[in-house]
Amino acid sequence: MLLIGGGKHRMPNSIPKRFLISLCGLACLASLGAQAPLRVAAAADLEPVLPPIFARFQQATGIHAEATFQASAVLTTQIQNGAPFDLFLSADTGYPKRLIDAGLADAAGTADSSTPILYARGTLVLWARKDSRLTPSLDLLRSPDLKRLAVANPERAPYGRAAVAALTSLKLYEALKPKLVTAENISQTAQFVDSGNADAGLISLTSALTPRLSASGAYFVIPRELYPPIEQGAVIVSSTKQRARAHKLLEYLLSAPVQLQLAKSGLTPVH
Amino acid sequence: MDWQALALTLKLATVTTAILLAVAVPLAAWLVLGRGRWLAAVEALAALPLVLPPTVLGFFLLVLLGPRTAFGRGITALLGHPLAFSFSGLVVGSVIYSFPFAVQPLVAGFAAVEPGIVDAARMLGASQFRVLTTMLIPLARRSLIAAAVLSFLHTMGEFGVVLMLGGDIPGATRTLSIVLYNQVENFDYAAANRTAAILLASSAIALAAIYLGGRPRGGRRA
Numbered sequence: 001m002l003l004i005g006g007g008k009h010r011m012p013n014s015i016p017k018r019f020l021i022s023l024c025g026l027a028c029l030a031s032l033g034a035q036a037p038l039r040v041a042a043a044a045d046l047e048p049v050l051p052p053i054f055a056r057f058q059q060a061t062g063i064h065a066e067a068t069f070q071a072s073a074v075l076t077t078q079i080q081n082g083a084p085f086d087l088f089l090s091a092d093t094g095y096p097k098r099l100i101d102a103g104l105a106d107a108a109g110t111a112d113s114s115t116p117i118l119y120a121r122g123t124l125v126l127w128a129r130k131d132s133r134l135t136p137s138l139d140l141l142r143s144p145d146l147k148r149l150a151v152a153n154p155e156r157a158p159y160g161r162a163a164v165a166a167l168t169s170l171k172l173y174e175a176l177k178p179k180l181v182t183a184e185n186i187s188q189t190a191q192f193v194d195s196g197n198a199d200a201g202l203i204s205l206t207s208a209l210t211p212r213l214s215a216s217g218a219y220f221v222i223p224r225e226l227y228p229p230i231e232q233g234a235v236i237v238s239s240t241k242q243r244a245r246a247h248k249l250l251e252y253l254l255s256a257p258v259q260l261q262l263a264k265s266g267l268t269p270v271h
Numbered sequence: 272m273d274w275q276a277l278a279l280t281l282k283l284a285t286v287t288t289a290i291l292l293a294v295a296v297p298l299a300a301w302l303v304l305g306r307g308r309w310l311a312a313v314e315a316l317a318a319l320p321l322v323l324p325p326t327v328l329g330f331f332l333l334v335l336l337g338p339r340t341a342f343g344r345g346i347t348a349l350l351g352h353p354l355a356f357s358f359s360g361l362v363v364g365s366v367i368y369s370f371p372f373a374v375q376p377l378v379a380g381f382a383a384v385e386p387g388i389v390d391a392a393r394m395l396g397a398s399q400f401r402v403l404t405t406m407l408i409p410l411a412r413r414s415l416i417a418a419a420v421l422s423f424l425h426t427m428g429e430f431g432v433v434l435m436l437g438g439d440i441p442g443a444t445r446t447l448s449i450v451l452y453n454q455v456e457n458f459d460y461a462a463a464n465r466t467a468a469i470l471l472a473s474s475a476i477a478l479a480a481i482y483l484g485g486r487p488r489g490g491r492r493a
Contacts, residue, residue, distance in 0.1 A: 073456045148356065153439070155457050181356045181438030191330070192438065196339040197355040 038065040038245050039084060041075040043091035043232065044185045045122060045159065045204040049265040050089075057252050063245050071185040073156035079104060079237055086240040087249060091122060091186075092158035093233035105235035108243075116233025119253050120267035123205035124162045124227060125219040127193055134199055136220035141172055150181050150192035150201035158230050159186045163202035165227040193217070205266035232267070273450045277469060280447040281477075283358070284426040287365040291373040291422045294366075296415070299377035300403045304389070317374045320367055325431025332364050333436050356438035361446070364432040372421040380414020381407045420481055427474050 042050055047069040054065045068075070068085070076095040079085055080102065088105060090096045096116035099105035107113050126136040140146055152160030160182070167173040181197075183189040186204045190213060193201035208219040234253070236246050252258055259269035302314050320328060336354040337343045347353045354360035384407055392402055408415060430448040437444030439453075447470050454463035 071456070073458075077456070077458070148438075150438070153453070153456075155453065181440065183438070184434055188435075191333070195334045195355075196337040196343075197333060197353060198438075 036242070038063055038242055038249060039086050040065055040067045040249070041079065041083070041085040041088045041237075042067045042069050043072045043075070043089060043158075044069050044187050045091050045206045046089060047187065048206050048210045049262065049267065053253070053258060053261060057249060060252070061248060063248065065249055071157055082239075084239075085237045086242050087234065087246045088237055089119065089232065089234045089253075090116070090158075091230065091232050092161075093118070093231050094158075096233045096235040099235055099237075103238065105237050107235055116235050117250060117254075118231055118270045119234050119250070120232045120259075120262050120270060122159060122162070122230030122232060123224075123266060123268060124159060124166060124202055124222045124230065125205050125208050126200055126222060127190065127203045127208050127213065127217050127219045128200040129193065129196060129217045131216075132196070132199055136200060136218055138170065138220075138223075140200060140220075141167070141170065141176065146199050147179060148181055148198040149176055149179050150183055150189045150198035150203075152186045152189045152202075153182050153184060157185050157189075158232075159189075159202070159204050162222075162227040162230050166202070166222050169226040207266075209266040272465060272469060273445075273447070275442055276445050276447045276450045277473060279358075279442065279445065280427060280470075281473065283361055283365060283429075283446060284423045284477075286362055287369060287426045288373075288419055288422045290362070290366050291369060292415075292419060295370070295373035295377055295418060296408070297403070299374055299381050300399070300407055302374075302378050303381040303407075304399060304402065314374075314378065318371045320369075321371045325368060325429070326435050327431075328368060329364060329432040329435025332360075332367070332432065336360060336363070336436075355436055356440060356444060358443050360436055361433055361444055364436045365426045365429055368429060368432050369422045369425040372425045373418045376414045376417040376421065377411070380411030380417070383414075384410045416481060420478060423477060423481070424474055427470065427477075 040050075040054075046067070050067050050069075054067065058064050070078075072090040072092060072095045075083075075085075075088060075090070076098060079088060079099055088096055088099065093116045096105060100107070100114055100116065107115060107117050126138075126140065128134045128136045128140070134140055134143075134145060141149070151163040154160040154164040164173060167176055181192060183192050183201075186207060189201045190203045190207045192198040193203070194213060194216060202222070203219075205219070205221070207213055208217070234250055236243060236250070240246055253262075254270070259271070263269050298313075298317065302310055302317075323331075333355055334340065335342055336346060338347060338353065343353070350359070354363060389402055389406060392406060397405075428448055429446070430452065433444065433446050433449055434452070437446070437449065439445050439449055447466060451463055451466045451470065454460075454466055
């Protein structure tokens, strides 16, 4: 009524109009200030790690970053097919290298632009539920009490590759083969064990340190000499329109305090 | 080519379809012939597996069949092994997952049978069983075939439930759709194309066989 009223009610009419115009102006200004969020494709083992780091990154820089968590191989396929990511944090260096070789990603701004930027190293652990009455250790892998051992798919999950390498170094792989159940990615591996369907699983330390899993189970760190290091590499997706901001996030991840934070979450800092 | 996975998938689809028809035919007849408002609730329940994303359904089954629930422990004690990561586990998952695809066409088909002749048969003293076997099933034959075909194909292409419940064990739970997914994920597109072609071709052959068996001599309208 007020908005569409005629000339007689000039005063009450003009106030809301002016109010609306200023509101529009504010909205326009706000939309100018708001940029599209930085889209990050992140390996599944980073799911418990990244959200608090991204929150602090936004506080420090005002840049809003959003992560999509998937197995590194899935993300690679998506980027190959034009997924609109700005930054790719893989759980290995092979997949980002594949993208660099295809001309779809780069490590520009670093000494060697054709090598993915190392941002962390992963740690493999043997995890079992506390109520299973099995104590995770190398002896458990040889024990007849172990009926089913969950691993991530060794053909594409970097932690699965490390798991098979560790079992092979222990000369247990052939013997354990009939007991292996293979999960799609590292989070599902943990799910197989946490649901009680597998007796133990070779999972990432980042999963084992989550509040849920550290409450329900115990882990044993697989000695590092048993498997090649799980080196996690990052690349900038070449089609990004936010290259500078993607670099800023990468630098933030490599900064000393954030690397310390990664260490607390189960990743080994790179320096 | 993974023939073992193809054989396993065909076996899973066949076993699942047989179980589904054995359960869904009496259930659909009961839903159509029975009286009572609460039958609507049963019908709604039978359609529910359609709502859940397959991977979520698979996850619920993984937890339900696992040793952390009384139900899972009971099953394990009964069978001597847990159901997850086994062929029987996949059968259980597939039967639940494809249940609506067997029940829906049957209910529609049975309900389309002229109610007058069913009432007449009952008045003349025919039992429910006789009404089902001599009237509903022959008259709703196309629906029976549709239920079988949909259950079979839905199980052939089933992925999410198997992914969550299977554990990718060759010969036991590695179905063709899992092989296909693995090949795609491993960037082996040539192999993936071959597997997809086999999946499509074997399904087409199975379909043609079912339709041929269900086709009355002299054409569909004869």
